[in-house]
Amino acid sequence: MLFDKVAILGIGHIGSSLARVIRRDRLAGKLVAFDASADHRAKAIELDIADAATGDISEAVGGADLVILATPVGSFAELASAMAPHLAAGSIVSDVGSVKMAVIRDVGPYLPESVHFVPGHPIAGTEFSGPTSGFAELFHGRWCILTPPPGTDSKAVAKVTQLWEAAGSMIEMMDAGHHDRVLAITSHLPHLIAYTIVGTATDLETSLQQEVVKFSASGFRDFTRIAASDPVMWRDIFLNNREAVLDVLQRFSEDLTALQRAIRWGEGEKLQDLFTRTRAIRRSIIDARQA
């Protein structure tokens, strides 16, 4: 048994998937789901992925030796402030948020000295949300990035590592700021662009819009899948990784303007050169078994 009591705060797509792993592998003596939504709490019990479900934060985290924050990152500060007085000495607090600097900024100051903070980010998920959408295999073969600040208790880091390894993940240790830069390009910018293009299409006149749906197999539909991700979660990500997102977005916009100019002036070679270069990175992803 890895933990006596685990509290998962937010029993949505990621939280419920992790709960399923913990139940499957009997990693905790007791697993409590905290969620503000009565519907989510009822679902967690109905699906039998938690021993108890509560809307009372002190009940959730009291006596827990591991607390995992799995709500949208915009709620972390309030959650940390509310749970702090009830945290057990020596317990571990971790999270699954898609940004890490803001999480350290929002959660860190509330935690007592005796509590170990090990921020984490499983690079996994689908476009679906809520407790029913989770599954235990979600993290299998995927990376989980941990960003413990320097000086974090190594035993606490080891236990969080063991948890994600049980989920089938590969672990990467990273500086939080570096994490935010890497994810800005690999995840946040792609989502922003997908949301934008789908938004552009929904603003078209109704007749054209129906045809966009009909003929979406030609490229558009891949963007709609990404743009169906949870709205509140993604709002919070953009608001909390502002600098890194704006930086890569600026680069992207410059590159797009250059392509726009090449199309306008019929510069075929420039287009073909880029389109040939981009093929190589696909090859690397296939070789890295992340395709």
Place this chain on the structure above:
Amino acid sequence: MLFDKVAILGIGHIGSSLARVIRRDRLAGKLVAFDASADHRAKAIELDIADAATGDISEAVGGADLVILATPVGSFAELASAMAPHLAAGSIVSDVGSVKMAVIRDVGPYLPESVHFVPGHPIAGTEFSGPTSGFAELFHGRWCILTPPPGTDSKAVAKVTQLWEAAGSMIEMMDAGHHDRVLAITSHLPHLIAYTIVGTATDLETSLQQEVVKFSASGFRDFTRIAASDPVMWRDIFLNNREAVLDVLQRFSEDLTALQRAIRWGEGEKLQDLFTRTRAIRRSIIDARQA
């Protein structure tokens, strides 16, 4: 037997897939593959997807009652000019190009009065290229858009329709200009954006680039698949659907700038509103069975 002799000009991903359909269903007495690449010609024979393969255009189209252009659209004018003197009276010329106005502009003027021109565009394909990448099921359950100019012989249109129905496609008749507008948003803009973001990532410093590959499962990898599509084919599409692409690109850029501003100024509601609206279009695509 639908045709006595079919000539497919360009035995790549789409051409070879259509050849497989024609062979499977015995739709032609004879099937000849024309390709400038000796390697592609050899592959076509080795794979047994054509009765003959040739680099001689007169040999390919001579006596054919159906000629299908399946090379990148930038080569159509030259191909049409070269094949025109050898076309049989009463024969049908069709194509699979992703743009339709430019194809009518480039091919139409070369064709003798006695030849029927039925431009087409199967909305299907993968990121792979070449004759080995084709498969007969590629068009199954997908749309094929035909854009015959007003006054086109209805029997010729019916025969091309039958061919694509045999491939398992659903047929849509459309004005060529309208086709180009619809595809600009559903296909050309998504590809342009995917190429751009993958290009932006390849311009990052080497260490960061390796991490982009490693953590690509977080959104980026979906773009790399699209950005692995054939470079020459896509160069030609952008050069030949310039106005429609520049128009939707302008709308997209405005929308992206608005989002950029919302992120900079922390306008969470604007972000959440858009992210909620975009979910609905995904639902429509699933309902239309195009997901």
